Amino acid sequence: GENVEQHPSTLSVQEGDSAVIKCTYSDSASNYFPWYKQELGKGPQLIIDIRSNVGEKKDQRIAVTLNKTAKHFSLHITETQPEDSAVYFCAASSQGAQKLVFGQGTRLTINP
Amino acid sequence: GAVVSQHPSRVICKSGTSVKIECRSLDFQATTMFWYRQFPKQSLMLMATSNEGSKATYEQGVEKDKFLINHASLTLSTLTVTSAHPEDSSFYICSARLRGTGNTEAFFGQGTRLTVV
Numbered sequence: 267g268e269n270v271e272q273h274p275s276t277l278s279v280q281e282g283d284s285a286v287i288k289c290t291y292s293d294s295a296s297n298y299f300p301w302y303k304q305e306l307g308k309g310p311q312l313i314i315d316i317r318s319n320v321g322e323k324k325d326q327r328i329a330v331t332l333n334k335t336a337k338h339f340s341l342h343i344t345e346t347q348p349e350d351s352a353v354y355f356c357a358a359s360s361q362g363a364q365k366l367v368f369g370q371g372t373r374l375t376i377n378p
Numbered sequence: 379g380a381v382v383s384q385h386p387s388r389v390i391c392k393s394g395t396s397v398k399i400e401c402r403s404l405d406f407q408a409t410t411m412f413w414y415r416q417f418p419k420q421s422l423m424l425m426a427t428s429n430e431g432s433k434a435t436y437e438q439g440v441e442k443d444k445f446l447i448n449h450a451s452l453t454l455s456t457l458t459v460t461s462a463h464p465e466d467s468s469f470y471i472c473s474a475r476l477r478g479t480g481n482t483e484a485f486f487g488q489g490t491r492l493t494v495v
Contacts, residue, residue: 300483309384309471309486310422355421364410364475366484370421 268293270358272369279346280377287372289356290338296358299339300366301330304353313354314341343374351376380406382474384487391462391494399457399490401472407452408474412484413445416469428455462494 269292279285291299297318302310316323316330316339323330327346332339343350353373357366381404391397401411409430414422426436426447434447446458455474459466471489476482 302486307489307491309382309489312483312485315483364427365412365424366473368421373419 268296268358268360268363268367270356270367270369272356272372274372275370276373276375278375278377281346281348283346285341285343285346285350285374285376287341287354287356287374288338289340289358289369290336291358291367292337293358293360294334294337295360297361298359299330299332300357301328301341302355302357304355304371306352310355346376348376348378350374380404380474380476380483380485382408382472382485382487384472384490386490387488388491389493391492393463393494394461396458396460397462397492399459399470399472399492401455401457401474401487403453403474403485406474406476408455408476409452410475411449411455412473412475413447413455413457414471414473416471416489422471425457459492462492464494467492467494 272289300315303313304310314328314330316332327344329342353371355371356369359366383402385400411428413425416422425440426434428434428447428449430449436442449455472487473484475484
């Protein structure tokens with residue numbers, strides 16, 4: 267089955283700098299890769315996703331890149347703000363697979 | 379995005395009693411809902427996949443007689459923790475995927491913090 271590895275587990279960044287979180291997946295059939303932000307005591311919130319027919323997607327300060335050959339995808343947050351502090355999870359699923367497989371999570375801290 | 383509502387957000391129950399958690403998709407039909415469990419500082423652990431009108435599919439190691447799942451309609455799934463014990467204390471989260479062909483987005487409820495005393 268699918269296995270998703272996420273790095274780093276913790277990331278501390280100065281406000282205004284960029285943050286990058288990376289994930290690798292094992293199943294070449296996976297074709298959907300969402301990213302979630304989870305604040306303390308709340309459920310995960312979908313922030314951006316990408317499908318395997320594109321290599322990059324951007325939404326304001328957030329972007330995701332996908333390298334199908336290498337089987338890895340990354341989340342990029344630019345001009346970080348204190349409210350970006352949270353735990354971020356990547357996930358993957360394949361066509362026909364109902365469930366998402368999650369990475370281990372990255373605790374992002376933005377230092378003012 | 380679509381809204382998934384989970385209730386209650388917090389519940390405290392006595393050991394040996396049962397607790398029901400509801401998960402509703404408010405503005406879309408969810409053929410499939412998922413139930414997760416999350417321990418502090420850990421990732422989401424899938425417990426079971428719930429399909430409307432059929433029996434849930436449980437992940438390995440999850441006791442189906444302890445965690446009863448009912449998905450009676452396209453907008454409601456319930457998780458009942460039966461004979462709860464302190465080790466069942468955790469954060470339970472439901473998720474629903476948009477109905478449709480292909481890979482669709484999954485949206486999560488707010489989570490339920492269960493404390494068994």
